[in-house]
Amino acid sequence: MKKKFAAFLSILLVVGCLAGCGNAKSTEDTSQAKPNEQDASTPEPAAKEDADAQASKEPVPIHLFHQKQEAQETFAQIIEAFQKEYPYITVEQEIVTNDPASILRARVATDETPDIFQGALDTMDIASGGYIMDLAGEPFLNNINEEVLSDSSFTDGDGHVWALPIDGSCEGIFYNKEIFQKLDLTPPTTLSELDHVIEVLEKNKITPFALGFKDSWTIKPITLVVVSPAIYAKQDDWNELKTSGQSSFADTPEWKTTFDILKKIYDHGNTKTAFDTDYNGACNMIAQGEAAMMVQGLWALEPIKSINSDINLGMMAMPVSENPEDTKLFQFPDFGLSISANTKNPEECKLFLEYLTRQDTASLWCSSSMLFSAIKNVSVDFDPLAADVNAYIDSGMICTQADRGWPTAFQTEYEASLSEYILGHDSLENILARLDTAWDTAVKAAQ
Known part of the structure; x- marks a missing residue:
């Protein structure tokens, strides 16, 4: 791992000692105004129109492929909250723990690449074949700590970003x-x-x-x-x-x-x-x-x-x-997600990745998976064991x-x-x- 990422984890751990991950708040609490708090800037008819527009959209399924068995329940919570905000999108997660890399390569070879899949050791190889969408320039990348993004195993020397880094381990x-x-x-x-x-x-x-x-x-x-x-x-x-x-x-x-x-x-x-x-x-x-x-x-x-x-x-x-x-x-960037270059629903896939980079979502991920977060301003005080890791970093x-x-x-x-x-x-x-x-x-x- 490059020194920048180690320094980033060190900063996260220090910050984590000052503030815990906390309980993740529901995204809909901050995205929807309460009826008695409406004012001229957010008229109720506009909000209703937006909700009606969401409900009237054609259903969009997204296939999420990953090997993080321990994150199954956390993902289920995140998906449930995401689908409340975007009711026309259905995210179905498939968890493969037995040789997931071979299974993923087989899916790619038969043109059955999942819409969103876990970035792993062969991310760059899959990207070189033209099977991964380049995320460079996507606004949600601004939510990622710069050191993690630049040092990630998912970013190449030409500035392409082939997976969204979510945590570090x-x-x-x-x-x-x-x-x-x-x-x-x-x-x-x-x-x-x-x-x-x-x-x-x-x-x-x-x-x-x-x-x-x-x-x-x-x-x-x-x-x-x-x-x-x-x-x-x-x-x-x-x-x-x-x-x-x-x-x-x-x-x-x-x-x-x-x-x-x-x-x-x-x-x-x-x-x-x-x-x-x-x-x-x-x-x-x-x-x-x-x-x-x-x-x-x-x-x-x-x-x-x-x-x-x-x-x-x-x-x-x-x-x-x-x-x-x-x-x-x-140390290393651990979990990342890529979008298939051939997905039929690229915008909806991007919406899901954007949702994962929100602080509330990242805090939930941090506290439940007990890993360092790649998202800005998310603390990592998840366990006393973090102090042991901090000692290695500091020295x-x-x-x-x-x-x-x-x-x-x-x-x-x-x-x-x-x-x-x-x-x-x-x-x-x-x-x-x-x-x-x-x-x-x-x-x-x-x-």
Whole structure:
């Protein structure tokens, strides 16, 4: 993540300490004048005429496609309020959590692109094919913090905006502060300290890590919290070096470290049940104190707290070496929405995106999803855990996310290699060699 976005999150956190997200107010409270408050500037007949005009419009359906399972209820509230303001528009959300990127690409290939869909790692690839509407110049972008918009993974160097950034997040290790305090443990900053924490927890019959590998997407974040600080914090042009043949997976020692740490976490988690436990199950484990730690993104805070609102959670970065200076937290623009270039209802789609950038709507999203907001003047005091993230920002111990620049076609091969390694289906030497080949093939295919 670029320094501007880190600074933006720092500002948000400081502001958040001064003011909470608060309860979101209904949009219709501010958009409609009460009958006894009418004056000459807002005559009742005009208001009635506008309402009649809305009601007389032809019904417009909008298909919203996203993978944010934990936001389903929040979206339902937002959609309900939106549809009260625009009764002729119906927003139907489809939530896909199992390989949503592949499903979306298949929809695009068969000309079934959803009207609005979640911007993800392949946003730029989809945009390059002409399938995404350029949002540059849309008035609602003025509601987005400039640093987030300019540093977003959804804005290219030519000024095109391919997705609306809505929030920002980070990934690291959730840990149960009460368990740590009880056992006189402190967040580790080196690999040897991490080994000590694991040893103490297991001696006290506590599972160190909650694993939900039945949902295969939960494996990748473990490697991202390692490789982001281990490689990209020091060599942010590693992707370019790899593509030009000046570097490789096989010849970069930190990639071996990444896979070794993944195996360590697998070996010291609910290993026997990891592939039978899903994401929600892992959240339940840490919420109920059945595990002391879980590697995930900030989005997991809401489902954990929904199970146990009293849990005292912290967030720490993953140690990647014996040098504490290498232990950094990575941050990134998280959730964004794109509009299909082929939608039959572009103006209605824009109305929905505009609605999401209103402060009341963003406040609701912030307080319920427990993420930082990309919208101006929306505070982020959603949980005491934010103070831990703030500490990393203030000390400069943050870094960019590794996979945002990876070739899209490479992602699938990478994700498949992770389970193969931890289950012992192939050697690390062979896996790294295959990743080198997969990268080169993906780059050539994209040219």
